[in-house]
Amino acid sequence: MDFSYPPEVEQFRKELRAWLRDHLTDDVVAAGRSRRKDDSAFDLLRAWDATVADAGWGAVSWPRQYGGRGATVLEQLAYAEETTRARTPIPLNVIGLNNIGPAIMTFGTDAQKSTHLPRMVRADDIWCQGMSEPEAGSDLASLRTRAVLDGDHFVVNGQKIWTSLGDRADWCQLYVRTDPEAPKHQGISCLIVDMALPGIEVRPLVNLNGDADFAEVFFADVRVPAASLLGPFNAGWQVATTTLSHERAGAARLYAGMRLQLADLVADLADHCVDGRRVLEDGGTLRRLGELAVQVDYLELLCKRAISAALHGGDALGSAALAKSVWADVGQAMACLAFDLLGPRQSADRWTEQRLSSRSLTIAGGTTQISKNITAVRVLGLPRR
Structure with missing residues (x-):
């Protein structure tokens, strides 16, 4: 895997970082963290998505004719890393941008493309x-x-x-x-x-x-x-498989997001005490945090293997399926550790919510069982049953 970024990708990253610095506000970040619970947060995120799209950052992997930037895989990787690091909210139409839109580009009529794609990227339509x-x-x-x-x-x-x-x-x-x-x-x-x-x-x-x-x-x-x-x-099965296979460098959000969550957890634990003792002075806690850090590094390796395969014409699906399983396990383990140490502090606490919502990680986007079947066949070469 060679992830040395050429100068044009670093320039792409520099421009994106500067734009986010000038436009991304604390209110927008907070709305993203609220998981779009109320109408005001949803409306704010919808307006933000329109702002991002109008600036040309809304669907960087899309061809320019549909409002994207025609970004290369490495540019998409840089985009995922920078937007995650800046805590940029995931677009409301994330499924549309990553999956549905590309299917319309591939299979849609001219009328379907012109009607739906511009409104999708701006979140005018959900x-x-x-x-x-x-x-x-x-x-x-x-x-x-x-x-x-x-x-x-x-x-x-x-x-x-x-x-x-x-x-x-x-x-x-x-x-x-x-x-x-x-x-x-x-x-x-x-x-x-x-x-x-x-x-x-x-x-x-x-x-x-x-x-x-x-x-x-x-x-x-x-x-x-x-x-x-x-x-x-x-022939809808062909449309479905095209839809589900379009994500390429989006895997970067898996490891970048988990690394950010781990840093947040350590920061929240910095002054936390149990029975008068700082939890970050406890050997057992440090061991569990260390194990999570290693797992996040492993997750990054798997994601970059999948991205490398996409770059070099290899089979990215096997590594991506395995990365998804590891991501789900890491997310659940992190939520469990946070809840064990911090407890149910209040109903709106992010770690309490994370503990509850983390149960869906092994289901959403493809169950762990399905991901393991893909890994068995595509990575290990085991026969189908």
């Missing part, structure tokens, strides 16, 4: 992804939501669950079964669905920490224009 179902979580190909072509409309019936920003979304990239007789990886189509259509019901799902980050979405005889088809009819 997007969600209709993938998981009660009987089809990590196994997307088992989805049952049906769409039947009726004239110039698809009629959609079914249910999606764990839909991030489902209660806020204006649009949904929806995966539906259009041929129930075909093998399960076939007969799937992808639709771009206006969430304001009649027959769509959204029910927020409240997490352990009291947030409603997800929603379940019900479709009852929803008539979606046939022109909303994204990609070929009955």
Whole structure:
């Protein structure tokens, strides 16, 4: 792995760092930390996303014709490192920018591209992804939501669950079964669905920490224009795999974010005492912090292996899947240590919330079991069962 940055990448980093220094405010950082709980924080972040996009920093990996910078992989890596270090909030449309937008660029019509991409990058429209179902979580190909072509409309019936920003979304990239007789990886189509259509019901799902980050979405005889088809009819699996494989240097946020969290934890423990003794003078605590620091270094190595593979035309998926599993384990271990030492101080304390929300790390974005299966096949070369 060679991650020496050429001069043009360092210039890119310098320009980004200067722009963030001049424009990123404490209020925006605080809104990002609030996990978009209330309308005021959400509106502030939406305005921030528009500011970032208008300055050309909103989707650096996108081609310039769609509002991006056409950034190279190393520029994307520098972008992830700098924005994480500056505590820049993750874009509201992060799924749209990393996954849905690139799928529209690849498979969309000219009308779909011109209508949706400029508004997506500015967060003028909020997007969600209709993938998981009660009987089809990590196994997307088992989805049952049906769409039947009726004239110039698809009629959609079914249910999606764990839909991030489902209660806020204006649009949904929806995966539906259009041929129930075909093998399960076939007969799937992808639709771009206006969430304001009649027959769509959204029910927020409240997490352990009291947030409603997800929603379940019900479709009852929803008539979606046939022109909303994204990609070929009955070839939605191809759209899905393209969507899910687009992230390249975004893995940098995994290790950079965990390194920042570890530094925050050490800072919060600096003056904390248990039974009259500073916790940072306790050997057991120092050992656990040291183990976390080593694991974060290991995570960085895995992420950079995946990025290196992307740079040199190798198989990045195996390393990325393993990195995701390690990231989830590190996040849960860090939240556990923080809670063990600091305890439930108050309902709004970030470490209390982190302890509750960390349980989702081994589920969100692909379960640990699925990630381990990918690692077994792609990294270890074990046979599929």
